Amino acid sequence: MVQAKKSFDGFFKSAFTVDNVIFGFDDGKLKVLLIKRNEEPFANYWALPGYFVQQHEDLDAAAQRVLREITGLEQVYLEQIRAFGSPGRHDFGRVITVAYYSLVKVADFELQAASIAQKVAWHNLEGIDTLAFDHEEIVQVALNRLKRRIRTQPVGFELLPPAFTLTDLQHLYEAVWGVSLEKRNFRKKILSMNFLQDLGRSQTGVAHRPAKLYAFDEDRYHTLEEEGLNFELKEGKRK
Amino acid sequence: MVQAKKSFDGFFKSAFTVDNVIFGFDDGKLKVLLIKRNEEPFANYWALPGYFVQQHEDLDAAAQRVLREITGLEQVYLEQIRAFGSPGRHDFGRVITVAYYSLVKVADFELQAASIAQKVAWHNLEGIDTLAFDHEEIVQVALNRLKRRIRTQPVGFELLPPAFTLTDLQHLYEAVWGVSLEKRNFRKKILSMNFLQDLGRSQTGVAHRPAKLYAFDEDRYHTLEEEGLNFELKEGKRK
């Protein structure tokens, strides 16, 4: 066995990292959390938070660690996107990265610069230009994944505060898909699925009729799902 | 820079492999191509075809190479699933694998045992029990991906011969989804999308009314897609 391993030694010269596309939703816009690197390569470039995976660390755990270091958050939506591994994507040698995306509630934490970063900041998705490594591509792929996921899985709520209005939810879908949706139909569709809990409270301090607040009832959703509900929204065609 | 790299040397001790879930469709059943390993670890186990990625090789290219070695095929549908990387999934050290799946036409090639394999054979998806490494999990994830993909992308045709009948196509969907579909509705839906080309020929030598043969018109599909067609089939509820 040790004999067998010997002949494969030549392959054990690579490293891998995880990179995390952390999405947030604030001010009606979809955001991504980026760090300004202070290490080579790509020092002073904006980049996705990520780091090398430890020798005995699970990939998911590594992604979670990166998330925790930057946000302090533990229990958030986290899903692997895929691996990116062009040779030559990293100066130090062969490094493939396993990309993840997570959905967080922006209000839940204060940004904190980690050891790898000089700065941490939310960026609007449109305004993103040159990022370190192949991170622009990763962000694109992450966004496409998110667009599809929120169509058929109730993950949008991960980006909203625990109590939100239907309009908040609609704006979220509009921001992610880049479309505008018809208010009445959107509300009917969402409410007909019956997994939103009317909190019996309303907004306060707004200069117009205050909107009702709702919460996503996860238990109820799972019950309905067992019973054959299939969550699915249409993107519509309007720009 | 060399200085900078030095401190990261500890991370460059890993290897990665690609593993390929090669799907085929034959005899009305969905199949997976497996090899019987002749090397440690897991010698004599059935496994997904896969191998170490070369130091300067692109991931997609590595997956293609594995496919070519076993099937001789080059231009086939190939898509990355994701990375699997529990520590301890490989005896030789830290090895993560990047899994791919491909869709091939069974009739297009003769199976040939590669250097890594004693035997190569198609296996029915149900009959799969113990595989090497975490390959059972990978097959499951691949199957789930395929189930979703064929709902909204015209990839099913990759599994069928260039000329096929509507019943062939229906059986394919039924096999992948594990449901039975209603013939008239299925045909109406498919034909209404207008991207199947009626070849003007029919089956021969069957002991019943011969079925018309169709081909998937890829150019036409792309045109229609630009114009806003959205391909989508429903799984239905019937078992």
Next chain:
DNA sequence: ACAAAAGTGTTCGTACTACACCCATGC
């Protein structure tokens, strides 16, 4: 003539689309 699969048309209900007006609050 019989077996075996191909092929087809209609009805019904559901769910999406489009659209315009009144309501509650802050200033």
Next chain:
DNA sequence: GCATGGGTGTAGTACGAACACTTTTGT
């Protein structure tokens, strides 16, 4: 009282679901 977004009902349409019989071939 005015500006601002919250909230609702209805009619038309399109699409999916269900369903049974005739047609063509080989044996």
